[in-house]
Amino acid sequence: MDRVARLAVLLLLAALFLLPSKGTLRAAAPPGAAFTGRDVIEGPVQVNLTITPPVTTPGQSVGVHIQLTNNQPAATAPIILLSLPSNLTYTETRLPAGATYNYADNLLTWRPVLSGQDATAEMNLTVNVGAADLTTPEKAILVTLVLGEQTETMAVPIWIGLPPQATIQVRPETISIGQPVQLIAQTTGTGPFTQKWDFGDGRHITTPNPQIVFPAAGTFEVTLLLSNPLAATEVKTSLIVQTGPTAAFTMEREKTTPFTPLQFTNQSGGEPPLTYWWEFGDGTTSTDEHPLHQFPVPGFYEVRLMVNSPLGVDESAQTIIVGNSPSADFLIAADTSTGTPLLAEAFFDATVTDLAWDMGDGTTYTGQLVEHTYHRVGTYPVTLTAHNEFGEHLVTKEIVVYAGSFTSFLPLMQRHDLSRPAVLGPVPERTPPQYFGIALQEGSGNTANPGGAGPTGDNLPAAVMPQVTSVPVTPEVPPTLPDGALAEAPPEVVLPPQAPLQPDATPAEALFWYINEARRLHNLPLLLYSYELSIAAQVHSEDMLFVPGILHVGSNGSRPEERQYRYGWGGYYAGEAVAWGWEGPQPVVEFWVNSPPHRVIIMNPNATHVGVGYAANANAPNIWYWTADFGLNLDVAAPLPAPQ
Numbered sequence: 001m002d003r004v005a006r007l008a009v010l011l012l013l014a015a016l017f018l019l020p021s022k023g024t025l026r027a028a029a030p031p032g033a034a035f036t037g038r039d040v041i042e043g044p045v046q047v048n049l050t051i052t053p054p055v056t057t058p059g060q061s062v063g064v065h066i067q068l069t070n071n072q073p074a075a076t077a078p079i080i081l082l083s084l085p086s087n088l089t090y091t092e093t094r095l096p097a098g099a100t101y102n103y104a105d106n107l108l109t110w111r112p113v114l115s116g117q118d119a120t121a122e123m124n125l126t127v128n129v130g131a132a133d134l135t136t137p138e139k140a141i142l143v144t145l146v147l148g149e150q151t152e153t154m155a156v157p158i159w160i161g162l163p164p165q166a167t168i169q170v171r172p173e174t175i176s177i178g179q180p181v182q183l184i185a186q187t188t189g190t191g192p193f194t195q196k197w198d199f200g201d202g203r204h205i206t207t208p209n210p211q212i213v214f215p216a217a218g219t220f221e222v223t224l225l226l227s228n229p230l231a232a233t234e235v236k237t238s239l240i241v242q243t244g245p246t247a248a249f250t251m252e253r254e255k256t257t258p259f260t261p262l263q264f265t266n267q268s269g270g271e272p273p274l275t276y277w278w279e280f281g282d283g284t285t286s287t288d289e290h291p292l293h294q295f296p297v298p299g300f301y302e303v304r305l306m307v308n309s310p311l312g313v314d315e316s317a318q319t320i321i322v323g324n325s326p327s328a329d330f331l332i333a334a335d336t337s338t339g340t341p342l343l344a345e346a347f348f349d350a351t352v353t354d355l356a357w358d359m360g361d362g363t364t365y366t367g368q369l370v371e372h373t374y375h376r377v378g379t380y381p382v383t384l385t386a387h388n389e390f391g392e393h394l395v396t397k398e399i400v401v402y403a404g405s406f407t408s409f410l411p412l413m414q415r416h417d418l419s420r421p422a423v424l425g426p427v428p429e430r431t432p433p434q435y436f437g438i439a440l441q442e443g444s445g446n447t448a449n450p451g452g453a454g455p456t457g458d459n460l461p462a463a464v465m466p467q468v469t470s471v472p473v474t475p476e477v478p479p480t481l482p483d484g485a486l487a488e489a490p491p492e493v494v495l496p497p498q499a500p501l502q503p504d505a506t507p508a509e510a511l512f513w514y515i516n517e518a519r520r521l522h523n524l525p526l527l528l529y530s531y532e533l534s535i536a537a538q539v540h541s542e543d544m545l546f547v548p549g550i551l552h553v554g555s556n557g558s559r560p561e562e563r564q565y566r567y568g569w570g571g572y573y574a575g576e577a578v579a580w581g582w583e584g585p586q587p588v589v590e591f592w593v594n595s596p597p598h599r600v601i602i603m604n605p606n607a608t609h610v611g612v613g614y615a616a617n618a619n620a621p622n623i624w625y626w627t628a629d630f631g632l633n634l635d636v637a638a639p640l641p642a643p644q
Contacts, residue, residue, distance in 0.1 A: 035229060039154045041145050044072045045114065047080070047154070049143050055159045055229045058132050062088065062158065064125040066143065070114035079146040080110040080123075083618045085139035087130040087160060096123045129160055137161035137190045137229075142618055161190025163231040168224055172267075175239060176246035177217055179269020184209045185224055185235075198223040200239075213269070214241040245270030247307040247316035255321045257391050259294050262320070266290050268307045270314075277306040295322040326352045326393045328386035335400040338375055342399070344382065345369050351388040358383040360399070363557040373562070374401040495520045508534070508614040511585035511626060515602060515610060518593050524605055530631060532568035533611025537576075537627040539563065541613035544580060544625045552576055564629055571609065571633035575601035580622040585614075588626050601630060608633050 037054030041047040045068055052063040070076055084090065084106045095101055099110040112121035133139070140155040169184040185208070187193055198204045199212060200220035214220065224235045245268065252263040266276060266289050278286040280293050281301035295301060299322055306315040328348035336342045346355050346368045357365040359372050360380030374380065383396040498520055501513045516526045540554060540563060547555040554563065560576035577598050579588045592598040613627040 035157055035159050037156060037158070039143075039156045041143070041152050041154050043145075043147075043150075043152065045070055045076060045078050045145060045147055047143060047145050049141070049154065049156050051141060051156055051158055054157065056129050057162060057230060058087075058129050058160065060129045062127050062129060064127060064141065066110070066123045068112060068114060068121045070117060070119040073117050075113065075115050075119075076147065077111065077113045080112070081142075081144040081146065082108040082110065082125075083142040083144070084108070084127060085141070085158070085618065087133060087139065088127045088141070088158075089130060090125060090127050092126065096125070099123065132161050132190060134161070134190055140619065159229045161228060161230055162188075164189040164193055164226045164228045164233050166224060166226045166233060166235045168222065168235055168237045170237065170239065172246065172248050174246050175214065175241050176269030177215065177241060177243055177271050178213055179246055179248065180211050180213055180267045181239070182209070182211045183222065183224075185226060187226060190228055190230070192228065194227045196225040196227075198225075214239070217241050217243045217271075243271045244311045245274060245307040245309040245314045247305050247314040249303075249305050249316060249318070251303070251318065251320060255323065255390050256295065257325045258297055258322060260391075261292050261294055264291050264293065264303070264305075266305070268305070268314075268316075270307065270309045271311060273309065275308045277308070279304045279306075295320075298323045321390075323388075323390040324351070325391035326386040326388040328352060328355070328384060328393050329395055330382075330384045330397070332382060332397060332399065334397075335402060336374065337402045338377060339373060341371050341373050343369070343371055344384075346384055346386070348386050351390075352386045353389065354387050356385045356387075358385075361557075374399075375559070377401050377403050495523055498526060506614070507585060507616075507626075508538075508612045511588065511612045511614065511628065512610065514585050514589040515612075515628060518589050518602060522603060524603060525608075527607060527610040527630070528636065530569065530609040530611045530629075532570075533564060533609055533629040533631050534613060535567040535611070536560075536563040536569065537611045537613030537629045538615070539567070539613070540576075540578070540629075541615040541625045541627045544578065544627070545615040545617055545620050548621045551578065560629065564631060569611075569629075569631055571631045574604055574607040574630040574632045576630065577601050577628045579626045580624060582626070583624050585626065592628075602628075604630060606632055608636050 035054040037051035039049050048065075048067040048069075050063075050065040050067075052065070056062055064082070066080060066082070068078065068080070086106060089106070090101055090108065095108075096110065098112050099108055101108045108125070110123055112123075114121060138157055138159050140157050142153060142155050144151060144153040165188045167186045169186055171182040171184065172179075175181050183197065185193075185195055193208075194206070195208045196204065196206050197210060199214075199222055201214070201216075203212075205212075218241055220239045220241065222237050222239055226233050226235065248267040248269075250265045250267060252265075256262050264278070268274065268276070276287055276289055278288070278291055278293075280286075280295070280303050282295055282299075284293070286293070301320050301322060302317055303320055304315060304317045306313060326349060328346060330344055330346040332344040333342060344357065348355065348368075355366060355368060357367075357370050359365070359374075359382055361374060361376070363372060365372070378401055380399050380401060381396050382399050383394060386393045386395075498513075498516055501510060505513065512529060519526060540560075543554050544550055552560055558566070561573035564573055577592050579591060582588045582591070589602070592602045607630045609631040611629045611631075613629075615625045616623055
């Protein structure tokens, strides 16, 4: 083969590894171009937010400018809530007129007054930038406009990180014509990074850590332009491409098991023609370019590749370890029933590094001993996967689940008309309570969620609805006197007020108070606080915050009654209520009381205890998450409120 033909072959090989684009390396887009630092809320009151600069680094200052414009004739007094991420802090001692700052929540509240059409108000703040979050450098400054009953929120991204730095690593270090070369950018600073490569031969590419081939010998200056939203840096290195052969190869994996096919990929280079000779260390050889080989017994094997060309010979060697895959099995009952805990125990050899269980109903565990409860009848494949450094071993057994004990979502809601106060005799006419700002009675409608993300009567998904088991009951007939006259019903009992809510109460404490106030207004006994139920409620609130979309089934598959039992509640389960997207506990309880499926939980006359949980994060989809877990202890009577 003459030189022209060989060159054509090399150029074709190069095209297989890299499709070059013509031109020179252009400068990266201006750092931070995607972060405008601006947004606007349109409407009767227009809100303009400007962040300067929207891309910054720790130790710097950021300006926050808010401008309001009244687009309606009448005067108005909107409320502006400015929520800062945790690594931005407001440290000035003087606040703008009409503003207050909550240091604990990093929340500034501004109450300006706009006199009339086209009236404006402005607020300028300077905030300090703290430490950078290298994993999530993009944060958001939230501005919420509250205008009467309307609420709108906008989020303006801000990027806080460190400038990029890089070095270039070349694999392999010795390069020949036609040999694949891996260029790796070793980066420091804050990502995400953009890579632009110039190979010094007229080609450039934006693929991260590219693999290329050079079709001709020579010295090439490779340039990397690395950028992030903050800045850009340029790094250079020189590559010497030779004509003689260079042997190199990769293995599909460094450890394998006997008789498992293992792929070897030849990455040698040199001016053609090239021939290959493989020795696998077990007495076998091959002349294939990319051989597939099986090792018969465990051991250490040195694999050698020799590459020959008219210009010389080169060789490369690597060691592969061949060992046995793990051995494992498990014991488990062949059948069980719904609601009954099922135990499974694994047995395995000393090489096992970890065990993974799949119970066949979407639930997974790790460890040697697991306990699981099925809630639906059927046949489930239980699979145990054991891993060691050489591979994995799977064991599957089928478990038959029969109908057994059934836990309904509301197991204690029988023989009570929950649309009326729980008192004996006929209910006298009276004005519905107005304590929460709406009538707390069936059919009064649901309040709109001010955050726009929580459930309401119009957008409540079916999955939120508790699964209530309906049990037919015989209506209770008042006793009759001998002459057939009905006995006179006792008068309605009106409960005295409960102790007032303390001003410094936490959100969870306030939720506990409002639940009891709703019960008091409906003549139901107050609930006792339960530490164990509160742990279950708090864990589920944080679970909803970090795993958006879950309702009553936790991210680990747990049901409410299982969580209550797990965290120490020794009584009966009496329901769970959750909500999200409301900033305060009052509208949460309003929603629960006015939602029929939630009302039967909150107004359960049999419940004696409640636990409450609250979690919030400005970066979470719905920010605020609330949980109330209800229980019944037959040995404890819920107290009436103490008179003031």
